[in-house]
Amino acid sequence: MDLHSVNPWEVSFLREEVGGYFAHGVELAPGATVLDVGANVGVFSAAVYERLGGDVRIYAFEPLPPLYEKLESNGRDFFAGQLKALPFGLAAGEDELDFSYFPGATIFSSSWRDEGNVEAERKRVTASIVEMIRRGGMGPAARRVPAPILRGLVGRQLKVMRDLETHRVRVRPLSPVLDEEGIDRVDLLKVDVEGAEFEVLRGIEDRHWPLVRQAVVEVERWTENRDRVREVFATRGFTVEAVQDPVQRAADIGMVFALR
Structure with a gap:
């Protein structure tokens, strides 16, 4: 897919990264339902769609308006109606947050980054x-x-x-979204939200955890957050692996893989 994007170099960069999500036992079969949380313009969604030959249902979450516009266009032009773009982020509760948006490097946009850090x-x-x-x-x-x-x-x-802009955006807990969309299973929950991953997981009510079959979470501030993200899944019956390669170590990030 020749995806619409804000910066074409970011699509190339992200395409190199997405293969790392399909590791440590993560598998998808045709007919899967996938949640792409922190979708940017939809590069991960495109990888899933291509792997499954289009036989997939994708819900892609992106709260920043410039990125959502591209994501929605990509869903319309390239996914044959199998991707639904949702114009909000996920969090522990209903709220509005200030997000820092970097037009020259949108992949680093986050509610956790600001002029102070x-x-x-x-x-x-x-x-x-x-x-x-x-x-x-x-x-x-x-x-x-x-x-x-x-x-x-x-x-x-x-x-x-x-060069950053501040956007006031909506965030929601995942559980009411699952109800509204009629989602009765989540074959893969992918979370890449630049520091807010624990808040995303807090937005899943106990009644919905049995729907989640697999999850892959990129964890920022690894030393600080790795164990509590891992514990969220371990206490709910998942087999969990927390991994970090040398490049991720330099960035103080890592990946948590959770499988039923």
């Missing part, structure tokens, strides 16, 4: 990208560039994170 966040992201390059993520030639030079080059590119 954006410089620290930029340094963290820089460290992660440098580590990715040093491990061959952009080919052997880039790998040979000395680390101090790489940090300078990547840091300059990420100056786009200094």
Whole structure:
């Protein structure tokens, strides 16, 4: 799919990432129902759709208006009616939140980033990208560039994170959405919400947890949040794996995989 996007480079970047969600036993069969929480323009949704040959029902959540506009267009143009774009985020309760939106790097947009911490966040992201390059993520030639030079080059590119807009957006708990949409099973719950993942999980009522068969959650501030995200699933009967590779370690993030 040649997806509509705000920045085409982000689609290429995310396409390289999405394969990592289908690991540690995560599998999907035709006819699955998938929730893409933190959808951006729908790259993960596109990967699911392509894997299952279009035999899937996807609910994609994106609260930021510039991204939702692209997501909705992609759903209309490329998913043959199998993707429903929802113009709000998920949280523990009904609310309106200020989200920082980075037009030059939309994938870092978050309710947890603002002018007070954006410089620290930029340094963290820089460290992660440098580590990715040093491990061959952009080919052997880039790998040979000395680390101090790489940090300078990547840091300059990420100056786009200094250009931010604030959007007031709606967030909702997942349980009433499941009721409203008539969703009776969730074959995969994917959560990538740049720091708000625990709040998303808090929005699932006990009566709805049996509907969830698999989940993959990207966890930010790994050391601080890994165990409590893992515990959410472990106490509800899932087999849980919490994993972190060297690139993720540089960014203080990791992945939690939960299977029935």
